[in-house]
Amino acid sequence: MGPATPEPLLRLVGDLLMLCSESAEYHRQPDVRAVLQQAVRTLVTYHRRLELAARRYVVAVVGLTNVGKSTLLNALLGSDLAPRRNGPCTAAPIEFVQGSELRVTAYYRQTAGRRSVLCTDADALHAALAAWADDRGDAARTIRKVVVELPSELLASGLVVADTPGFGAAQTGEDAGSHDLTVKQYLQQDVSQVIWIVLAEQGIGKREMQFHGQFFAEICDDIVVTGCEEWENQDRERFRQRFVAQFEQRIPAFHFVSGLEGLRSRQAQDTAGLEAAGIPLLEARIRQLADPRGRLAAISEALDQLVGDIAFWLGEFRDERNQPLSPWWRPDSWLRWSGVTLDDKRQRIHQRLIQK
Numbered sequence: 001m002g003p004a005t006p007e008p009l010l011r012l013v014g015d016l017l018m019l020c021s022e023s024a025e026y027h028r029q030p031d032v033r034a035v036l037q038q039a040v041r042t043l044v045t046y047h048r049r050l051e052l053a054a055r056r057y058v059v060a061v062v063g064l065t066n067v068g069k070s071t072l073l074n075a076l077l078g079s080d081l082a083p084r085r086n087g088p089c090t091a092a093p094i095e096f097v098q099g100s101e102l103r104v105t106a107y108y109r110q111t112a113g114r115r116s117v118l119c120t121d122a123d124a125l126h127a128a129l130a131a132w133a134d135d136r137g138d139a140a141r142t143i144r145k146v147v148v149e150l151p152s153e154l155l156a157s158g159l160v161v162a163d164t165p166g167f168g169a170a171q172t173g174e175d176a177g178s179h180d181l182t183v184k185q186y187l188q189q190d191v192s193q194v195i196w197i198v199l200a201e202q203g204i205g206k207r208e209m210q211f212h213g214q215f216f217a218e219i220c221d222d223i224v225v226t227g228c229e230e231w232e233n234q235d236r237e238r239f240r241q242r243f244v245a246q247f248e249q250r251i252p253a254f255h256f257v258s259g260l261e262g263l264r265s266r267q268a269q270d271t272a273g274l275e276a277a278g279i280p281l282l283e284a285r286i287r288q289l290a291d292p293r294g295r296l297a298a299i300s301e302a303l304d305q306l307v308g309d310i311a312f313w314l315g316e317f318r319d320e321r322n323q324p325l326s327p328w329w330r331p332d333s334w335l336r337w338s339g340v341t342l343d344d345k346r347q348r349i350h351q352r353l354i355q356k
Contacts, residue, residue, distance in 0.1 A: 006050040006296055012346055013050060013303065017043040019329060019337045019353075020310070026330035035313050042306055045218035049192050049299055058095070058160040058190055059289055062183070062216065063197035064208065065166030068226040072197060072259030073163050075279055076286060077152060078266050080122050082163050083129050092143045093186045094163045098156050099149025104128050109144045145186070154283075157291055162191065167211055187215050193289060194220040196252070200228040204243045221302060222285060223252045226259055229277075255282050300345070311352045328355045 017040060024036035061069045070082035077096060104125050105116040115132070119125040125148065132143070155161065167183050187194070194216045198204050212220065225239060240254045257278035265273030274280055288294035317325045327334070342350055 008343065009296060009300060009303075009345070010047065010050040012349070013043055013046050013299075015337060015340060016303075016307075016349070017047060019333050022333040023328070023330045026333070027325075029317075029319060029325075032314070032317060032325060035310070039306065039310050042218050046299055046303060046306075049219070049295070056160060057158065057192045057289065057292075057295060058162055059193045059195060059286070060093070060162040060164050060187065060191040061195050061197060062164045062187070063166060064199070064202070067166070067197045067199040067202075068259045069163055069166070069197050071263060072224065072226065072257065073161065075259045075262035075266055075277070076154065076161070076283060077150070079150075080263070081125060081148060081150065083126055091165050092145050092182060093165070093190075094146045094148060096148050096150065096152070096155060096161045096163070098152055098158070100151060101149065102151075103149040105147045105149075106132060107144050107147065109142045111142075154286060159286075159289060161286070162186075167208075184215050187219075191216070191219060195222045195224055196220050197224050197226060200225050200231070200239065200256075203239070204246065209246055221252050221298070222255060224255045224257050224282065226257060228256050229258045229261060231256065253285075255285070257282055303349075307349050307352050315356060326355070328353070 020036050020039045020043060024033050024040060027033050027036065061073060063069050073082040073096070074080050081096070082094065102119045102121070102125060103116060104119060105114055107114050117124075117128040119128060129146070164183055164186065196212065196216070198208070225236075228236065228239075231239075236254070236256045239256075244251055255278060259277075262274060262277035262279040264270075265277055266279070288298060314325055314328045319325070329337075337353075338350070340346065
């Protein structure tokens with residue numbers, strides 16, 4: 001599956017980050033600098049993921065309003081726990097974590113105070129959230145996040161799955177509202193990885209791509225397409241091809257899923273229905289992230305893809321005189337990189353980075 005601890009991979013990513021960062025400063029061609037700077041931003045994200053890999057690891061579900069985020073989460077968790085998004089308190093992220101009993105807790109900005117309710121079932125949980133949403137005082141408006149504890153095999157290894165408010169009104173300028181700022185701050189400060197939900201009939205709009213590019217491009221490896229129950233394989237591939245060109249380098253994996261049918265099938269214990277809804281394949285991806293070894297393997301695979309993309313681009317680059325780039329790397333940085341003892345992983349990456 002991959003390394004059991006993140007330290008070797010963390011050192012590798014750190015060394016590669018230094019090589020790309022110094023080489024970006026070394027090259028004068030704007031296109032080369034831009035590619036290496038993009039690689040640096042991605043490697044910084046991988047470094048952050050590795051630091052979190054053995055600790056608190058947050059996978060956030062993001063998307064526009066009314067694209068089926070909560071329904072999909074309910075299908076994955078096996079119960080109607082994720083609330084509909086309406087009211088002040090649910091304008092905050094909701095984290096689902098492992099617990100021995102069903103409990104919901106609100107955490108507030110700029111205070112150590114919190115409000116916690118032990119719930120007998122999902123209805124009681126929703127009632128607690130509704131009561132907080134109806135609170136017109138300052139408390140409701142200052143909720144930073146809501147944490148739902150529940151017994152869950154999916155969350156047992158310490159994975160945190162978060163439901164985020166929709167960013168339908170998101171603006172990427174300075175005049176963003178407090179609702180969108182909450183989402184942006186949470187993505188930038190707390191989240192290790194993003195699963196992006198899009199609606200089949202809407203596709204991926206310009207505003208969504210702007211939000212993606214500015215706030216979670218480097219931590220998004222997966223797109224879930226909902227509302228595609230009647231689609232054949234060719235329809236799915238047509239959708240993928242339609243939007244894949246919008247991603248500059250790192251192309252997420254596309255998953256075609258019906259959260260509504262998945263939840264119904266889960267409640268009816270209908271295995272065939274779950275398969276048809278695409279839930280088991282998505283669960284397998286989530287379970288990979290739920291296992292610390294799986295998280296490391298996912299980062300390792302993503303690193304291989306990134307290195308391949310960098311090497312391909314540098315090899316294909318031609319300047320204004322139609323000459324290939326030479327050298328690829330800042331010479332003293334390459335000597336430092338090459339001087340480190342090569343294990344199997346570093347050796348494979350080293351071979352990809354050697355100028356042909």
